[in-house]
Amino acid sequence: DRTYDNCIVGSGLSGSTIAQQYAALNQTCLVIEKRSHIGGNCYDYIDDETTIRVSLYGAHLFHTNSERVWEYVHRFGEWVNYEHRVLGKVEGKYVPIPVNIDTVNALFDLNIQNEEEMNEWLAKEQVKFSDSNGNVREAQNSEEVALARVGPRLYELIFHPYTLKQWDKEPSDLGPEVLSRIPVRNNRDGRYFSDNYQALPKEGYTSIIQNMLDSPLITVVTDTDYFRVKDRIRCRRLYYTGPIDAYFNHLGWPKLEYRSLSFERAVQHNTQYFQPAAVVNHPQRRDHESGQEVDYTRIVEYKHFLNQTSDHTVYFIERSTDEGEPYYPVPNAKNKELYKRYQEMARKEEGVRFVGRLANYKYFNMDEAILNALEVVDEDTGRIEKDVNR
Numbered sequence: 001d002r003t004y005d006n007c008i009v010g011s012g013l014s015g016s017t018i019a020q021q022y023a024a025l026n027q028t029c030l031v032i033e034k035r036s037h038i039g040g041n042c043y044d045y046i047d048d049e050t051t052i053r054v055s056l057y058g059a060h061l062f063h064t065n066s067e068r069v070w071e072y073v074h075r076f077g078e079w080v081n082y083e084h085r086v087l088g089k090v091e092g093k094y095v096p097i098p099v100n101i102d103t104v105n106a107l108f109d110l111n112i113q114n115e116e117e118m119n120e121w122l123a124k125e126q127v128k129f130s131d132s133n134g135n136v137r138e139a140q141n142s143e144e145v146a147l148a149r150v151g152p153r154l155y156e157l158i159f160h161p162y163t164l165k166q167w168d169k170e171p172s173d174l175g176p177e178v179l180s181r182i183p184v185r186n187n188r189d190g191r192y193f194s195d196n197y198q199a200l201p202k203e204g205y206t207s208i209i210q211n212m213l214d215s216p217l218i219t220v221v222t223d224t225d226y227f228r229v230k231d232r233i234r235c236r237r238l239y240y241t242g243p244i245d246a247y248f249n250h251l252g253w254p255k256l257e258y259r260s261l262s263f264e265r266a267v268q269h270n271t272q273y274f275q276p277a278a279v280v281n282h283p284q285r286r287d288h289e290s291g292q293e294v295d296y297t298r299i300v301e302y303k304h305f306l307n308q309t310s311d312h313t314v315y316f317i318e319r320s321t322d323e324g325e326p327y328y329p330v331p332n333a334k335n336k337e338l339y340k341r342y343q344e345m346a347r348k349e350e351g352v353r354f355v356g357r358l359a360n361y362k363y364f365n366m367d368e369a370i371l372n373a374l375e376v377v378d379e380d381t382g383r384i385e386k387d388v389n390r
Ligand code: FAD
Pocket: 009, 010, 011, 012, 013, 014, 015, 032, 033, 034, 035, 038, 039, 040, 041, 042, 057, 058, 059, 060, 061, 062, 063, 224, 225, 226, 227, 241, 242, 243, 261, 327, 328, 355, 356, 357, 358, 364, 365, 366, 367, 369
């Protein structure tokens, strides 16, 4: 029985970055992963029937403004520039998401030509809220935030029904932060992200993470729940990237709530494409033509990513659910308060660092997860790094 310099719970991007960094500093690492595979939620694999690379936990698009992260990920494989575009199926039409000039022109049969006209149109749509004295007041909930930002028409066509599907709650019952950053573009930019760097790993995310963990100083064990083996392993430091409430399970406090997703796989044989883009959002409750219920939020067709070739195509129908893998923290006062209590406990836990999206009860993009993990190692080793474009 050896003592490792670092034990790392979880082999997602957070845990793998920490392991890679310590191995580079000549320290030993034990990575403990409870799933049967490495990579956390970034895990992808080749679909047997179609030979198309797909993701087990939903589509992952890499985008960042961080020079440090961009340089870092290139150490572990080739990346192909890829600008993600999303379409929404609204009133039977495929329109750009986020909403831009083309979206508005298509939905309302307009002919807006430039930023100025778009701003004018938006200003007419936007709802202003005032208090009893007639003074403009801030939006109180997500419905008001959305109405103030895009007005009632876009709200009812897109944001209201989509939010209902995603959260199973009325936007008026959700805090303003849920819809506070609705992106609406006053130009024709049809890209989903506007970061400086946008790319996909040529051989997939699993391969990138495999390469991060590829060191004689790193031992990876899968199919192993940390809590089942914790009394049998020895480490100088522990990095925990699992759910923070699971770590303090013995306290008998309630669980932190998450929204989850289910993925229904479907194949079409001898078909070039099932839909016109990799990701099509379905905000509306009913299909425009058939009137049938549409209970899913998105359909992802992986063949579009990096122009993969196959005689067939495979797609995944996403539905938002309460049960399942923890994906999106539910932003409400109860959960925030509870997380604070867990955070206090975590602070007192000697020799343990809580890292990553689950331990922080926070949605992290991949680049944020990597940067956060790099900075945790900076801090713990007294290393000074500069990242100009944070
Ligand atoms: P995770 O990937 O969740 O890894 C945590 C690991 O810890 C898991 O493998 C888990 O099995 C393991 N673990 C937990 N508890 C234990 C235990 N007790 N014992 C052993 N192991 C344990 N980001 C983007 O930048 N672009 C995107 O397009 C994008 N799309 C996303 C789509 C979806 C549906 C979701 C949910 C996330 C998306 N993300 C995206 C975010 C991205 O998935 C995260 O940034 C990333 O997964 C964070 O890595 P992590 O290591 O912190 O967490």
